[in-house]
Amino acid sequence: MTTINLDQAFTAALDAARFQDVVTSTPDASIRAKRQAAFDAYQTIPMPTARDEEWRRTDPASIPFGDFDLLPALRPVAAGAEQELDTLFDVVVTVSERGYHITDRSGLLKSGGLVVCSLDEAAHQHAEAVARHVHGPALIEPNRKFTELNGAFWNFGLFIRIPAKAEIGKGVLVRYRLAKNQALLVPKLVVVAGEGSRANVVEVFESDDACPVLCIGARELYVGQAARLQLFGLQEWGRTSYHIGEDWAQVERDAQIDWVTLTLGTKVSKMTMGCDVRAPNANAYLSGLFFANRDQHVDQRTLQQHSAPHTYSNLLYKGAVKDQGHSVYQGIIAASPGAIKVDAYQMNNNLVLNTGARADSLPGLKIDADDLKCSHGSTMGNLDPEQLYYLRSRGFSDAEARKMLVLAFFEEIIAKIPYEFLQERIREDVHRKI
């Protein structure tokens, strides 16, 4: 095997010429300017390597970037078949390699009670919001190759705006399903939750095991004053697929974000979730569930940034590894100078179900202020033998007892999802993996 320079191999496909194609197919000038700025940054930032601390446990070379082709910008297409899940939501967005479709199930879009549209369209009708939020201030960590890549090359952009004081009863579902071999999807999601609004957004990523895809996604979530946003991301790409996600949230005064990340799919996932509670009384609840079995590799990094005093964050990531699965959790709680009266917590629990599987946990604290309370915890271990024994003594087989305990371990996270149908689906998926 010849070693190729990853940077060259990757950027050869996503180079200036390719970028020109993307720019020409972008109708709006303000979006073009944003893409250009991102592209300029993307070009100057070197491709991460396994020598970078963040990528030390997930070698970028393990993702065969060169095998994937950027899909052309997605256009609106006719609606596909409705799924049972769809009926639980007000608005359903379906995305595939053929294009996307937005279904206004309860007439909210028509009445103006909610905005869900493509970023290109939003640039026309909500120019000011787009100018302010797309590839905007939520990106608190500079020099990130894949965030900039996403900003330059996104081929599907979705804009969700919840008007001030609006309460969206059922929520928005964004369903990605790819069935094209070697497709590279670069989705960008921007959610702007207006003052005092309430809404749920669910994203589901799916593909077949036999159909390898690469997804390089980025989310920007802006939670306005006193708003509450619940975001659920269920990542179930097929076992031959790859996912890189760099997601950012900004939470304003008195606002709250509940952000649940469920990672069950792909061969290799590398995700970063950064949340800035940036004004007094801003709250962030970050939860995660991940399960790597067979040859899966899941690497998740979280950042709880406290840049204002009197802010609160609570993180709980629970994971299991089985077979040759390898999971990595890296977490940082960062308190800026002056961020006093902060209360931050971070917990990472891991189940290592057999020798051969591996879990790495790197919880971290970076504290530059004094009057606060920040703590983290991390545990690793197998199922409790006493609990197993108890179940066995009640007549359950070893396998049944194990499944039950693993599900019970995850239940704390699953219960946070306010859609029973989805809960059940996740339980089944976990069940299948045990």
Added chain:
Amino acid sequence: MPNLETDSKLVSDEYKYGFETVIPQDSFPKGLNEDVIRALSAKKNEPEWMTEWRLKAYRKWLKMKEPRWADVHYPPIDYQDISYYSAPKRDAANAAEIDEEMKRTFERLGVPLHEQNALAGVAVDAVFDSVSVATTQKDKLAELGVIFCSITEAIHQHPELVKKYLSTVVPTGDNFFAALNSAVFTDGSFCYIPKGVKCPIELSTYFRINAVDTGQFERTLIVADEGSYVSYIEGCTAPSRDRNQLHAAVVELIALEGAQIKYSTVQNWYAGDDEGRGGIYNFVTKRGHCRGKNSKISWTQVEVGSSITWKYPSVILEGDNSVGEFYSVAFTNKKMQADTGTKMVHVGANTKSTIVSKGISAGQSRNSYRGLVHVLPSAENARNHTQCDSMLIGDKCSANTYPVIECENHTAITEHEATTSKISEEQLFYIMSRGIDEESATSLVVNGFCKEVFKELPMEFSVEAIKLLEIKLEHSVG
């Protein structure tokens, strides 16, 4: 209520070990190359194999790059601007006599070199700049077969032991500073505890950097043979100067089957002045190897000095049922920077490790805990418990925690807990309401915070550590 938010003026606490001893020094000119190493080796009258060993390490070092990943900041070190050998000149006529001036120095430091004055139960090896000046209580130890001498002496008198164990825990090319140390180390202590011997007295080394522009490169090797036990204490000080000095030590501990080593350090190198000028760069590689079954290595450290501390006393738990412990108090003040922690590598079955780390940051200092717990697939039933707590005094300091936990065995259990918070106002208020002033109250709370670690220290040392912390805390409130 005590007001801690206001500019906590950390008025210079008196560094009472900051004096300089005026004594004729025999130093090498600054600079480092193969000739310097040969000259150094010749000076110490070392056998050929040792010279070769040093040169090999030097050649490795030349190819290495200085690591920069630690959370500490300092200007580049010019390795050619350091003198690699400095020793008090001895009168050729009575070379065996210890210089009176130096004797006084160690007395001022509280290290008695006269055996009759010796603190009962402690054998001391005192290292002044580059050479070991005296080792006390030798005869008593010899009766038991315990070897406790300077490493230079060991190279001459026990070459077979040195050859067998030196650099088997920290290889010469382990890291940049270990390689440099291997090439130029000047002195240090060597201990060998024979089979089944419980060393009845505590062994201690006192390190003192005196000369200007020298680096101290100490090398310590402790071998505890089967079923033996030893408690070893290390203390360090240096004069106050406005230039930085480098201290790059390597300490290797080897515990064979059933052996126990307890290693305690109180590090009080000069930490620089209020503006962060001067002070010691303390870049140290310390590693223990539980080689045999049922062995145990325990590190206890109280770090209150050095402008920059960068060290991770570690234990490789290879023998089944072996135990590793790490108890640490790291106090930083003014512009001090500390990046310290431990590594516990679980290789054998039923291995256990405990980590308790207490960080206290005051002034504008930076204090980081960095640790690794690695459970290899072979470590059945391995168990780790880690607790690291940080306390912040003042709003200009920072405390960071970077633990890494890697688990590759499904029967292993690891737990990690960390907290960072301000010194509790409620506790302070309670104590002050009993009529105790704020400074004493702070000191009491901090001592309570560190208690878990202090209780692991040998008694006299524990008392000293508490005192030391009290002095360091003076003026750090209000």
